[in-house]
Amino acid sequence: MTPERRSAGILTMVGSFAIMILINKHLADKVEASLQEVRRSRERILAVADEERRRIERDLHDGAQQRLVALRIKLELASERSAQAQLPDAELLHQFGEDVGEALDEVRSLAAGVYPALLVDCGLGEALRSVARRSATPVSVTAQDGRYPRQVEAVVYFSCLEALQNAAKHAGARSVSVVVTDDRDLRFEVRDDGCGFVVDRDDLGHGLTNIRDRLGAVGGTLQVKSRPGGGTRVAGTIPLRTLD
């Protein structure tokens, strides 16, 4: 082979490489752009779902709840009046009032489950402590009173709630601890002393998949550690700087 032909061959090779690198780069950019779009759309979907929950809570509060409160007052007044006039309906009206009270309790707990006002008003720490107070399984909560972007607070809140439900329902835990800390990232950890399970990365089950999806939408990650008989630790990390 003459030196000229060899040079030409190398040149062609370099050329092909260059073209391949360019194509690769182009593809990589395209993939990166699509990934970014997927990330953004996940974030948007979560934000919309979040906003929808808040709207339903507001509607329940401003609508059904207020009407029931007003109805309860009316029935109480009617019952009093009947009693004064010594009408036999007094007791019945009072009973109706009690029934309305029960309906009101149901609507209140429904609204709080959809989106707790406490989370918006007082932040994660208070909202989680309130969950702990209502829990049948003893739950300890360690969390600062700091405030974070609304969406991040909702992700951590609903993730912890899901993990707590798992601990109570499936793990038969005797006690659960929830810890929320923030350095540059916001971290939460829900640890129980329940029966544990074998972690299957590909099939985490409905609850944990839910948590992973929520976290993913704000650029966060999920870590699950568990083994049969050894309790479960569900932890999440959300970068705070990218969300400012």
Place this chain on the structure above:
Amino acid sequence: MIRVAVAEDNLLVREGIVHLLVATPDVEVVAACEDSDGLLEALGRRDIDVVLTDIRMPPSGTDEGIRLAVALRDTHPDVGVIVVSQHDDPAYALALFDHGSDRRGYLLKHRVHDRAQLATAVRSVAEGGSVIDPKVVEALVAAKTRGQASALTELTPREREVLSEIAQGKSNAAIAESLFLTKRAVEKHINAIFLKLDLAFADDVSKRVKATLLFLAEPEALVDG
């Protein structure tokens, strides 16, 4: 006559509360407003002893009632404020009492139909006292009983009785009267209760629980201290 102004953005509830108060002999409703601006205007126009306000009103629909109560402490120190709230979570009640507990009351909206309780609250706050819906405290005590069985089981039956009286917002003198005890004996029981509960309560909630219970027992001491 105790002159009361009502602030509540929902027309049906506002009318209901006004009707409840109108049927109370020593109470006169002098204003019914739909938001804090309306209420502030009424305060400028008339002599008002007690304001009964919803916690959640326009514009933000979060905790206007509490903010109003805090602001009025400076501008109208003699006016009592009762915040009516849908939240039985103690965080809101404590936020209200953060700036002092005299002339302040916290009632739950789903229990506002209880006219006797409403009237008692209006009178207590008008006289400079403070009121907290017993359900808020009951919820705390119930949570404690579930969470740490030992905490409340350590109490003697008598101490439990005293605690339940505390939860109803009664003063030491009133507890002494209803349980046929001397005031000194009530104080001894209350000290024992706090000692026992204090030892057993978990760290992250102890301050709040204690504050609520202490507040209920001796509102004056908390303000002075």
